[in-house]
Amino acid sequence: MTAFPDGSQCWWPVAVARELSADRPMRRQLNGLPLVIFRTNELKPAALVDACPHRMAPLSQGQCTQxxxxxxxxxWTFDGQGRCVRIPGMQDAHALSRRPLVRALGCVESAGLIWVQTEAGAPLNLPDESNGVDQFFMQSTVDATLLDIAENFLEAFHTHFVHRGLVRRDTQRQQVDALLRPxxxxIEVAYQNEQTQNGWLSRLFEPSRGASWGRFLWPNLAQIEYHDAQQRLTLRVDLWITPVENERHQLFARISTRRGLLPARVKQMLLTPLFRRVLQQDIAITEAVTHNRRTFEQHPDALMHGKPLDARHDLMGPALRTLFEQQSNGGIVNRQATLYL
Ligand code: FES
Ligand SMILES: [Fe+2]
Incomplete structure (x- = not known):
């Protein structure tokens, strides 16, 4: 059983790349650690710990120059590796140390996002998935655990209630075959034999439904993908969930649709308000769930079940809990189920 790499060696997205300009630094937090993100001379992104070694001023409130x-x-001025290149008022520039004075983190731009790694680990290796698709990003913050956010995004049984009428309806369920596997x-759950859903989103944007998948990829990518009956991509949403501080997470959702007749900008304009509504509904219920769990940690005896109670059709939730507990997918076995969605 191979364990997944520790989170500190993983790459975490901290910003949408086009929002990081050459002349303005950004402050971001990763697991509570404040970072300043800026672009170096070659426009490559750099991430430093957001504290000036002189008197601890936040560098992110400063300026980017050259x-x-x-x-x-x-x-005091620092380069992308955290070396001090200028101390105003000090004439003997050669006295400046060439050693970094501010800790630099691994920082790269890929797939439209800026990524940061706190400890040295494997390089980021994302496949290029922009071919033949239109993509745009949506962002939000959520005060909930990564597990609650990921399960909410990946299981379908809440959609009839949380997104009533938008995605599915409780009164018009259909039989779907599902297979969970590492x-x-x-982990992945594959869905077969589903007809087009009866909510507004599907009626408007999805003429036919083929197979679909929900996946979670360590450490923080939740992914849903829908194909049409001709096995062509209809929609894929990649949701990267980055821990900011305490239980706050930053969400980066990349929405990909097959390139077609509608120009990308028009599609984005049509889809954004609908997805924004779905996202707000998910955030509200997920925050309520995490908050309620924390409240009941003070009253454990009031609960008849100390652990989450799973229904037979809950495939994703138990698998996600195992994956997070073991930091591996080694303990997850194939499971098949018939769902009524
Ligand atoms: S605190 Fe940064 S230069 Fe003094
Ligand atoms: Fe949802």
Whole structure:
């Protein structure tokens, strides 16, 4: 059983790349650690711990000059590797140390996002999936655990209630075959024999339904993918969930649709308000779930079940819990189920 890499060696998205301009630094937090993100001279992104070694001023409140970050307090200036390149008022520049004075983190741009790695580990290796598809990003923050967010995104039984009428209806269920299995780097549930859903989203944007999949890939990617009856991509949503601090997470949702007759901008304009509504509904219920769980940690005896009670058709939730507990998918075995969705 191979364990997944520790989270500190994984790559986490911290910003949408086009929002990081050459002249303005960004402050981000990863697991509570404040970071300043900026672009260096070659427009490559860089991430430093957001604290000036002189008097601890947040570098992110400073300015970017010629690909370097200048502290807002006394103007000490640092390059992308955290080396001090200028101390204003100090004439003997050669006295500056060539050793980094601010800790730099691994930082790369890929798939439209800026990624950060806190400890040295494997390089980021994302497949290029932009061919033949239109893509756009949506972002949000959620005060909930990664597990609650991932399960909410990946299981379908809440859609009849949380997204009543938008995605599915409780009164018009259909039989679907589902198979849970471990895959490289995570888990997957494949759905077969589903007809087009009867909510507004499907009626408007999905003429036919073929197979679909929900996947979780370590450490933080939840993915849903729908194909039409001709096995062509209809929609895929990649949801990267980045821990900001405490139980706050930043969501980066990349929406991919097959390139077609509608221009990408028009599709984005039509889909954004609908997806925004779905996202808000999911965030509200997920925050309520995490908050309620925390409240009941003070009253464990009031609960008749200390652990989540799963129905037979709950495939994703138990598998996700196992995956998070073991930091591996080794304990997950294939499971088949007939669902009424
Ligand atoms: S605190 Fe940054 S230059 Fe003084
Ligand atoms: Fe949802």
């Amino acid at each position: 690909g370097q970050i200048q502290c807002p307090y006394h103007g 895959i490289d780097g995570g």
